[in-house]
Amino acid sequence: MGSPFNDTDEPLTPAGRLFLRPELNQIIQCVVGLKNPVDVDAITSEVRNSIMVQHPRFTSLMVRDSRGREHWRKTEIDLKQHLIVIDQPVSTKSNDELAVNDYMADLSTDASGLSTDKPLWEIHLLTAHKCMLFRIHHALGDGVSLMSLLLACCRKVDDPDALPMVVTGSSTKRRKRTWWDWRVLWGILTMVWFNFIYVVEFILRSLWLCDRKTAITGGAGVELWPRKLATARFSLEDMKVVKKTVANGTINDVLFGIISSGISRYLDHRAPNALQDGFRVTGVAMVNLREQRGLQDVSNLMRGNSGTRWGNKFGIVLLPVFYQRSGGSDPLAYLKRAKVMIERKKQSVEAHFSYKIGDFVMSYLGAKLAGMLNYRILSNTTFTISNVLGPQEEIMIGTNPVTFLRVTLSGLPHALTMHMLSYAGKADMQILVAKDIIPDPEFLAKCFEDALLEMKEMAVATTNIEEKKNVTNIQRDT
The missing domain is CATH 3.30.559.10 (Chloramphenicol acetyltransferase-like domain)
Structure with missing residues (x-):
């Protein structure tokens, strides 16, 4: 009633x-x-x-x-x-x-x-x-x-009377180009093409297109299965070292490179030689759609000022991971592939489309249909990934300093969900799994941690080689 x-x-x-x-x-x-x-x-x-x-x-x-x-x-x-x-x-x-x-x-x-x-x-x-x-x-x-x-x-912690700093992100300035610049025209054509591809795939995922089964596949009803939770720990400094190896690299690029490498490692462990290189599994990522990126001033959020708004304002994008056999490959190749893919996603309207279409279906066709479509997208993909920016300085609740912040989300039909939250130079990723499908999340967490360490070692080695080349060139020129 x-x-x-x-x-x-x-x-x-x-x-x-x-x-x-x-x-x-x-x-x-x-x-x-x-x-x-x-x-x-x-x-x-x-x-x-x-x-x-x-x-x-x-x-x-x-x-x-x-x-x-x-x-x-x-x-x-x-x-x-x-x-x-x-x-x-x-x-x-x-x-x-x-x-x-x-x-x-x-x-x-x-x-x-x-x-x-x-x-x-x-x-x-x-x-x-x-x-x-x-x-x-x-x-x-x-x-x-x-x-x-x-x-x-x-x-x-270092100023008990002050609120932690709110990080809203910054916009990237780009060089102005005239409309007849062939690079601009090519960029527009490329953007239109990828928008078409991504939107069509998004629609198909909500209907019938689904990932093939692997050792980490969930599906309808899996949200009710017993869970296990493990934590992967990353250093933000290590991630910053790695991101410098690609032009305009971001922490999200590094994170998704880690996910790609770690999942490949884990699939190798669970089913050696069972998959061909290039085999695809698909993740769902949450994208903040507010005009100001990052954390917000709560008073502005509650008033809806300056393009901010309290509540749920995010879209979802589909992020493909292409399995590669472990061993012998360049660890930074995962990062480079992730960078290319994420740049294409940024130029698309996929996240905005998913938000708008969900809003439309919910408002005009009803909650039951909207829920069914969203549930099918989740059931037809393999994992969830999100990254929330936390405070970059030490904070305290009352007078008690905070040592870590970690977050996870329940209620998804995925057998694997990953949520990373950064705090004071560290980034902890909670790995929530359906334990009857993924019985060893601690090993999966180590796969992700080892992936970052290998990327960092390769990044440092690459930087040292470049520096030696520069010194040699300077000495030769003089």
């Missing part, structure tokens, strides 16, 4: 309604490691006085009217319902990271999810492991919105 409509109720956005569909019921889990023991009273006070409990999404119930349409309804917050204190170890494993990962993996297959009797978020205080776990329904916002909100609740 639907709840009577209230004039003060606010309807959910199409994206918010989509994430409440049973087949796409996704919960974001962000674990925050703390340097000192958890002071429950201090954290309760911090939450009570934070912008989080002033935010309309975090202080509203999700209700449905008599027609089944979802709305946000303002309510009073009872922190006792949202702060869950767990004093005992959550696992028999002595290692805190393994124990917390097991706990998050178990919650990822919790059929009950988050109760609609309260606003769709909660914080678990794992006192035995010195960490906090935020569980937030995806209908409340995307990674950029929620990370920006978390940042607004923290302070700098």
